[in-house]
Amino acid sequence: MACVLIVKTGDAYPEVVDQYGDFETLFEKQLSTALPAHLHLQVWDAQRNPTAPALDGLAGILITGSHSMVSDAEPWSEALKPWLKAALANNTPMLGVCYGHQLMADAFGGVSDYHPAGRESGTHTVRLTQAGQQDPLFSQLPERFAAHLTHAQSVMQAPQGSTVLAHNSHDAHQALRYGPRQWSVQFHPEFTAHVMSAYLKRQQAALLDQGEEPDTLLANVIDCSEASSLLRRFLAFV
Template sequence: MPRLMIVKTGDSFADVVRDHGDFEDFFLTALAPMAEADDELTLTVHDARTEGVPPLPAAEDGVLITGSHAMVSEAEPWSEALKPWLVEARARGVAMLGVCYGHQLMAAAFGGESGYHPGGREVGTRRLRLTTAGRADPLLGTLPTAFPAQLTHSQSVLTAPPGAEVLADNGHDPFQALRYGPRQWSVQFHPEFSAEVMRAYLAHQHEVLAAQGEEPEALLAAVAPTPEAGGLLARFAEQLARTPTLA
């Protein structure tokens, strides 16, 4: 039975935690059906900020890296300590999916660059596009060529690591999804976010979005469920449970 470790890298806003749960809870909720069906998957949570670097998973296991309100470019010690761990896990063949902060951290660990996006924040339900590589990808290739996703970030992957495949982009960010190897992916968007959580994030960011020339009320009105993007987590877990190759 494969194990899927959720590596927690931050906490959500207090009101979001109160009303909807914390980052790891979003993933646990999305993956619960897989964990409960015929004991196909074991889920664990490891907080890298307080528990240190996790034990290295076995080659047949998987890792999910959550979002965070921290910034990869601030190079906090707990975050920097994860970089060589990620490199070793990739060399071992461990399946990985990084989300938002996890996306930026994986890219930085594998030789790319992450930092503040010159265009400012990207928040709300936005439309993304699969690249040619994305349409052929065993994980993201199940998505429509153009699909909506929930986004909230001020930092991005600025330079992709050598050899990484770009799987999705949009007008704001050319690196919305990357693949680093047969079993290693990361995405800037939040497949774990519900529309309600996205609205809560927009409420927190109203002033900063207005200051950068966005229309917060229009963004709020445009928030919608994103079941296609949300299905990415189940797809990752299903493949992990069925085969150790994911390809």
């Protein structure tokens, strides 16, 4: 049975973990309904276990979000970069999410850092580029779709040779493709509306500090089934 590896790069807020599960659990819940019989999910906590699994035994890789910052260059995070480069060279299917998105872009020659406009949190509209509309993973999405977002850092410069698949008014790089089966997204396809609301409640003070209205953001949280469908469709490429 082939393994799809979930690379855990951090922990969700304790109240989110208690009510809905940690980052890896959110991925597992979204994927479980579409997991073919020949695949199984395995979790590797990259923060706590520095030994990277051998790429030869992996059918695909999913990289979670984190409350860490890529620009802090923590040793565990930096150690992932050569492993990700080897996975790209090996044409191992990959999908990075939020921190995973920023880490992949940074590993492949881009730049991830704090966004000058501040934090983007809540349910927001994301738009496909022309390349995104033709991409094998993204082409089944509508040109505009809703997605859950919570991030202070962004991919500020995409790696040379990558393709921008989606963007919005806050972020020029909402989705990138690096190779035939290697993608990353800034938004959270694993989040439910309940998880997004829990994040906004925790971030109220920070959002107020940057001039946002948390109550409005909470009222605008909706289900994002189209964005979530990316996780399940990714399985077709492993």
